[in-house]
Amino acid sequence: MEVVIIVNEQAGHGRAKKQCEKITKELTVPFTLERTAYTGHAAEIVEKHLIDKRKILFIAIGGDGTMHEVVEGAHAHSHAIVGMVKGGSGNDFSRAYPTFKNAQQIEQFLLRHEVVPMDLGKLIKGTKQSLFINNGGFGFDALVTYRTNQSKLKKLLNRFSLGKVAYAWIVFQELIRFTPFDLTINNEKTYTSCYFVVVSNQPYFGGGMKISPQSKADDHLLELTIVYNIAKWKLLLIFGTVFFGKHTRFKAVQQMQATSFDVTIHGEVYGHVDGEFIDKTVYGQTIHYKIMPHEWQLAVNTLD
């Protein structure tokens, strides 16, 4: 089996670059090394390599954004297998699924070829569609993602490993300003004063928050979470519990499970898939979510 390593050297503020240097030095099997240069490049690299039916193991080295793009290129190709070496900042995918930590584990995979078929989420918004390995959502979380990516303060503090301080400051500032919105699920039930809605394919989002504890990326189901109708100061209390998946006991948190959802958003709110910003909704826009069962193959690390 061919091995193609795709690294986003910017991911994790240089962490992915270091991981890649270590792994490529240790590997004793042949491989091709590709470095991403821009958003969307990883998917293009995968497609470039999938020209015939040869089996290829793609190793994504980076964070959720890099893994998302590699899966975007590899899904629906039965001869493409995707493995990951975590090197991002949030690394939500790797919190739920095993990843490779060293060259020896990758070489062991090449002997055993153990894979897990994985589901992929799809979100259709107007004429655009987006895929997600982790989750796709709208509202306060997406706004924070957007502001964090724009923030000069965060970039500055990252240099001193203080990025989390900037993140907390952005959450606090934006929460004070945020106007909750209403939304309707499947044209049936309306929820008022919502902070966000997120549809999950695995439990984690936002760099370690266990927002959807029941989610599994191979059960052919999606889980929808709404946080609504709660005072801002109480929301901060719930925020503390979400890291342990204990927020689901609060009345302000509603969860449901299905293979698809229609979410109509009565507001203009920011969106994200796998933590990367997508366009704001227009007022009254309906977002269609659906699960694509067993759409890609994850390489399993059996040496952990």
Ligand SMILES: Nc1ncnc2c1ncn2[C@@H]1O[C@H](COP(=O)(O)OP(=O)(O)OP(=O)(O)O)[C@@H](O)[C@H]1O
């Ligand atoms: N050479 C590059 N320069 C700038 N951005 C890039 C480059 N290559 C890829 N990208 C983009 O960087 C974005 C962030 O990458 P990634 O998510 O892997 O790292 P991260 O944000 O540090 O980790 P996490 O998402 O786990 O917090 C991706 O959406 C990707 O499209």
